[in-house]
Amino acid sequence: MNVFERFRGHVVAVIDGLAEDGAVPREMDLARVAVEPPRDPNHGDMTTNAAMVLAGQAAMKPKALARVLAERICQLDDVADASVAGPGFVNLRLEDSFWRARLAEILRSGPAYGDSFIGGGEPVNVEFVSANPTGPLHVGHSRGAVIGDALAALLEKTGYKVTREYYVNDAGAQVDKLADAAYWRYLEALGDKVSQTVIESFLQGNDLEYRGDYLVPVGARLAERDGPKWVEAARDEWLPEVRAFVVEEMMGLIRRDLDALGIRFDVFTSERAIVAEGKVDEALRFLEARDLIYTGVLDPPKGKKPDDWEPRPQTLFRASAFGDDVDRPLRKSDGAWTYFATDIAYHLDKVLRGYQTMINVWGADHGGYVKRMQAAVKALTEGQGALDVKLCQMVSLYENGEPVAMSKRAGAFVATADVVERVGKDVVRFIMLTRRNDAPLDFDFAKVTERTRDNPVFYVQYAHARVRSLFRLGAEMFGAGGLDADALATAALNRLTDADEVGLIKALAGWPRLVEGAAEAHEPHRVAYYLQAVAAQFHALWNKGKDDANLRFLVEEDPELSRARLALAQGVATVIASGLRIFGVTPVEEMR
RNA sequence: GCGCCCGUAGCUCAGUCGGAUAGAGCACCAGAUUCCUAAUCUGGGGGUCGCAGGUUCAAAUCCUGCCGGGCGCGCCA
Numbered sequence: 001m002n003v004f005e006r007f008r009g010h011v012v013a014v015i016d017g018l019a020e021d022g023a024v025p026r027e028m029d030l031a032r033v034a035v036e037p038p039r040d041p042n043h044g045d046m047t048t049n050a051a052m053v054l055a056g057q058a059a060m061k062p063k064a065l066a067r068v069l070a071e072r073i074c075q076l077d078d079v080a081d082a083s084v085a086g087p088g089f090v091n092l093r094l095e096d097s098f099w100r101a102r103l104a105e106i107l108r109s110g111p112a113y114g115d116s117f118i119g120g121g122e123p124v125n126v127e128f129v130s131a132n133p134t135g136p137l138h139v140g141h142s143r144g145a146v147i148g149d150a151l152a153a154l155l156e157k158t159g160y161k162v163t164r165e166y167y168v169n170d171a172g173a174q175v176d177k178l179a180d181a182a183y184w185r186y187l188e189a190l191g192d193k194v195s196q197t198v199i200e201s202f203l204q205g206n207d208l209e210y211r212g213d214y215l216v217p218v219g220a221r222l223a224e225r226d227g228p229k230w231v232e233a234a235r236d237e238w239l240p241e242v243r244a245f246v247v248e249e250m251m252g253l254i255r256r257d258l259d260a261l262g263i264r265f266d267v268f269t270s271e272r273a274i275v276a277e278g279k280v281d282e283a284l285r286f287l288e289a290r291d292l293i294y295t296g297v298l299d300p301p302k303g304k305k306p307d308d309w310e311p312r313p314q315t316l317f318r319a320s321a322f323g324d325d326v327d328r329p330l331r332k333s334d335g336a337w338t339y340f341a342t343d344i345a346y347h348l349d350k351v352l353r354g355y356q357t358m359i360n361v362w363g364a365d366h367g368g369y370v371k372r373m374q375a376a377v378k379a380l381t382e383g384q385g386a387l388d389v390k391l392c393q394m395v396s397l398y399e400n401g402e403p404v405a406m407s408k409r410a411g412a413f414v415a416t417a418d419v420v421e422r423v424g425k426d427v428v429r430f431i432m433l434t435r436r437n438d439a440p441l442d443f444d445f446a447k448v449t450e451r452t453r454d455n456p457v458f459y460v461q462y463a464h465a466r467v468r469s470l471f472r473l474g475a476e477m478f479g480a481g482g483l484d485a486d487a488l489a490t491a492a493l494n495r496l497t498d499a500d501e502v503g504l505i506k507a508l509a510g511w512p513r514l515v516e517g518a519a520e521a522h523e524p525h526r527v528a529y530y531l532q533a534v535a536a537q538f539h540a541l542w543n544k545g546k547d548d549a550n551l552r553f554l555v556e557e558d559p560e561l562s563r564a565r566l567a568l569a570q571g572v573a574t575v576i577a578s579g580l581r582i583f584g585v586t587p588v589e590e591m592r
Numbered sequence: 593g594c595g596c597c598c599g600u601a602g603c604u605c606a607g608u609c610g611g612a613u614a615g616a617g618c619a620c621c622a623g624a625u626u627c628c629u630a631a632u633c634u635g636g637g638g639g640u641c642g643c644a645g646g647u648u649c650a651a652a653u654c655c656u657g658c659c660g661g662g663c664g665c666g667c668c669a
Contacts, residue, residue: 034609034611037608038611039612039614055649056649062649086650087612087649088649089611172668172669173668174669301665301666302594306665325595326666333667339668366663366669367595367596367663368595368596371596391663393597434605435605436605438598440662442604452631453618456617462630469629469630525606529607532616533616536616544633547624547634552629553629554629
């Protein structure tokens with residue numbers, strides 16, 4: 001439980017006590033009572049709005065109620081002072097000893113510090129990346145990959161049972177086109193065994209979309225495995241084989257990219273398998289039984305009527321009954337299921353596997369698809385379940401301020417693997433998490449690797465490295481004994497008396513609350529901003545030691561004080577490591 | 593035309609289920625520093641939170657309308 005929740009409990013107890021004494025009514029609704037950090041630290045360590053939100057129920061003026069509350073809150077353990085401020089806030093200042101005890105707690109917990117149980121073991125399905133298996137991942141994909149993975153880690157840390165899932169879109173027309181291209185490369189790979197005229201006639205009959213070199217080795221491997229057996233075969237014959245082969249190969253490429261990013265999935269679900277196992281029919285029967293499917297004619301989109309539009313009866317899902325703007329088609333004119341229909345089946349499959357809470361991470365170009373999918377999930381879970389969709393905006397690459405051309409049409413997209421190779425997994429992951437998912441992100445190769453304060457990766461990593469370097473020096477000065485975290489938890493922490501030292505502990509003690517807030521909001525980027533703030537505070541304290549030798553972390557003639565300060569430094573490293581672990585970023589021992 | 597997202601300092605962006613005098617980095621200005629506890633530090637100026645209404649004890653935050661930008665818009669995935 002975070003420290004603010006703990007004090008909220010104390011404040012509630014105070015209110016109950018007042019009710020016992022008849023000073024306020026019993027049975028007040030306390031749901032809106034909050035204990036939070038004040039925006040301005042000058043207001044104290046914690047603040048509560050209790051008097052303001054209860055004034056009506058208590059039939060008292062906010063300030064009068066605040067005074068009564070403050071008087072009793074003052075008597076609580078660990079509270080140094082409680083005062084009324086503004087329109088009726090009660091501000092609490094806590095004893096330094098309380099904060100020092102939090103530091104000991106951090107050291108004993110280690111990287112588990114900030115773990116929470118708010119999830120209560122609830123299963124959550126996080127579906128992300130889900131890039132079509134038609135080629136390697138490009139940088140845009142890596143943003144969704146990192147956000148999904150970090151969000152999953154954040155939820156795990158707060159007590160949810162998380163499944164990381166990848167939906168393999170291996171059933172649409174795109175993979176057929178991919179198979180065509182692979183077949184072309186296969187013919188080429190057979191060399192002398194195939195005449196040029198065969199290849200050319202194949203090329204003439206096909207407008208190949210996927211001409212990238214990455215299919216060359218795929219064609220070669222297929223030729224090696226199957227020999228010339230498909231050369232004379234009709235497309236109907238080779239297509240299923242070639243398609244399965246190339247999809248497997250592409251998923252191999254994608255897994256390799258994901259590996260490079262340090263991302264592992266628990267489940268890969270195949271769209272083709274969903275269809276083959278009859279799950280679409282199952283899902284539609286489910287909806288049909290609830291009268292949510294009918295045949296009807298949709299109006300054309302207002303103000304933008306497609307040229308070939310004509311009224312046509314379609315099989316429709318009543319999405320508009322669940323918040324969507326219009327009902328949505330489930331069947332194409334050739335009778336095949338729409339992508340939406342199979343996606344409904346896929347999400348019913350998730351529900352049947354036990355998920356009521358689902359999160360999907362998509363590219364921003366899928367924005368128009370969100371409402372209908374949420375409508376479907378509501379229908380499939382009888383209103384009990386929820387689908388949150390995180391839309392990721394574009395990543396723009398820069399080379400020292402100059403935009404890197406990466407139009408997909410020109411085939412000049414930048415591969416995730418290339419970016420990772422150039423700046424490293426840790427930099428890619430951290431930078432991708434320094435913006436909200438719904439804000440565009442600029443990624444400048446020069447800036448993300450420069451060693452200055454305005455590079456957040458460097459600044460946070462540097463703080464961790466500085467702590468490690470302190471410990472190397474400390475071990476030289478005082479010997480390595482007694483410098484492990486458990487031992488430091490028993491150091492003379494009451495020697496930490498400087499306001500900035502205690503202030504740093506307060507920042508560290510805010511970690512569990514931040515984690516919970518970020519997890520509940522599904523916003524991993526908050527962790528990045530928090531880590532930057534902690535790093536900044538630590539660096540500032542360190543710099544004070546340059547002006548005033550008494551404030552240096554290691555004071556040779558005072559081992560007791562040095563040990564206390566090493567404990568503080570270790571607390572910083574612990575919290576940073578705990579945060580970086582959520583990000584999948586390795587904390588560094590030194591900067592080289 | 594409709595829907596979704598966004599609009600906060602010169603720039604890039606944070607802003608906690610509504611909370612007090614709206615924050616950070618860069619840039620700018622002024623001081624300090626040449627140190628190895630490394631790849632500067634300290635302080636300062638700078639805001640009608642796109643605009644206009646509304647709800648509330650309290651609005652950058654919630655609601656409505658407008659303005660501006662991005663994405664999408666019956667059978668694609």
